[in-house]
Amino acid sequence: MSQEHQPICTQETQELIAKLRACPAVEKGLAQAEEQHQQRINEQVQLTEVPAPPFHEEERAKVFAQLLAAAGIPDVHQDQIGNVIGRLKGIGNGPTLVIGAHIDTVFKEGTPIKVS
Known part of the structure; x- marks a missing residue:
């Protein structure tokens, strides 16, 4: 992805994201969200x-x-x-x-x- 399409974050925000990503529970939650992505899309379609x-x-x-x-x-x-x-x-x-x-x-x- 080119730089002009990247979200712009302040240094403070980037540091906060890094701190959160260093937390094992947060990483586990993010991994679970990725694993369940297609399931959630399927549920959205079902509801729609x-x-x-x-x-x-x-x-x-x-x-x-x-x-x-x-x-x-x-x-x-x-x-x-x-x-x-x-x-x-x-x-x-x-x-x-x-x-x-x-x-x-x-x-x-x-x-x-x-x-x-």
Whole structure:
């Protein structure tokens, strides 16, 4: 990759990245993410192909909840308005990490949604 396409990082950021990469747990996590890359792409395609027009996201939410449970998230449920919530408790006293996503699409009901 040529230099002009490389992200620009400050020296401080580069040092922080190097420090993080030196941590065995971080390296293990990055390696796992690489190993599971195709699996995650497949899951994205699977979710994308479940029809979910606005206000009719129930089936996609159900599939997403199943994927979370299959990934080992022990506490997965839907709230009263259909949001899927998965909770995986950490092992320390650090801050809470919240990840959110929007699962509906703007395609009207019946639109073919095959990923290509």
